[in-house]
Amino acid sequence: MRITYNKLITKRIIAKREINCNWDEYSLGVQCCKRCERGFVKNISCPTDTSKHCVPCENGKEYIDHVNDLAKCLRCTSCDSVFGLEVAENCTQAQNTKCTCSKNHFCNSSVPCRHCDPCTICESGVIEKQCTSTSDTVCGMKETGTPWWAILLAILVPPLTVGIVYCIIQKWFNTRTRPHEFPQPYISDEIAPLEQDVDLSSYVANIVEEMTFDEALKFVRYHKVPQTKIDEIIRDNIDTSERKIHLFQAWLQRHGMNGTYETLIKSLRNLKMRAVADKIERKLQAAVSNSE
Missing domain, CATH: 2.10.50.10 (Tumor Necrosis Factor Receptor, subunit A, domain 2)
Structure with missing residues (x-):
């Protein structure tokens, strides 16, 4: 009985040693199976003919970038x-x-x-x-010495001043002989004050309505809202409007109530979003007036 058992063990060891698959194959039990090329995966458990037993990944949606023995392709990454x-x-x-x-x-x-x-x-x-x-x-830092353009201006300013004065006098005489023209509107950088320091949390939807998502994202990053918080808001909210509202609320919580109106308008102008700042300024002025 012991001799029969030992012979059985010996046969199994010999059979195991005899499985020597090629580099493009893999062993499955006592059988050598073919690996599929890049861009293909197997459609049976042990391929023996890659032209029949390997199928291509769905182009543009799936991929496999290495020789493999997989049954499913990997999903393509999206660039958000x-x-x-x-x-x-x-x-x-x-x-x-x-x-x-x-x-x-x-x-x-x-x-x-x-x-x-x-x-x-x-x-x-x-x-x-x-x-x-x-x-x-x-x-870099601004130059501390006298730049070349300042020297050039020092040379050109005197004759230019004479020319400007002449033009002003000439225009004054011309206005005496023709109908009056309407003066050009003066655009001021001053922020129109509100009657009180309004809690902007009541007007968040109205504010972000005038901003694109990229503008809202640029604004909160300018005010150092943590990137982890930004990523969380984007992940938890599919709708773009909801994302803008939650981003703005995150800034309000970080900033506090005092001075939020002035900080908002000044920041938008500093970020080269003057048109957006002007729209929000007019909208808030009207909204606060109507609520009084």
Whole structure:
């Protein structure tokens, strides 16, 4: 009985050793199965003919980028513009989507980015190095010496002053002989004050209605709302309007009630969104007046 058992063990070991599959194959029990090429997956448990037993991934939606013994393809990655991404190379059957940072965004990570940040705007107006897809803007300091344009102005100002005075006098004489013209409207940078420091939480929907999603995102990032909070709001709210409302509410909670109106208008103007600031200013003035 012991001799029979030992022979059985020996046969199993010999049979196991005899399974020696090629580099493009894999073992399944006592059988060698063919691996599928990039862009294909198997449709039976043990392929023996790749032309029959390997099927292609759905182009543009699925991919496999390596020789494999898988039964399902992988889903293509999407490049979400909300996170500052755009498509660099489209997804194929044998290659996943390649994303890159969109214009005026960067990512300093050495691995494929899942999120890109807006490029810094230099308050000094001096840019030493332009923003790229992998590095932020490098800002410089304003020149302390006398620039060349100041010297040129010093030379040109005296004759220009004489010419301007002449034009003013000439215009004054012309107005004496022709109908009066309406003066051009004066655009002031001053913020029209409200009667009281209004709680903007009651007017959030009215405010964000005048802003695009990108403008609302730019505004809250300008005020250092944590990126984790921004990502949470975007993930939890599918509707764009709801995203804008929750982003603005996150800023209000961070800022507090005092001075929110003035901070809002000044910030929008600093971010080169003057038209949006003017619309919101007029809307809030009207809304507060009607509520009194």
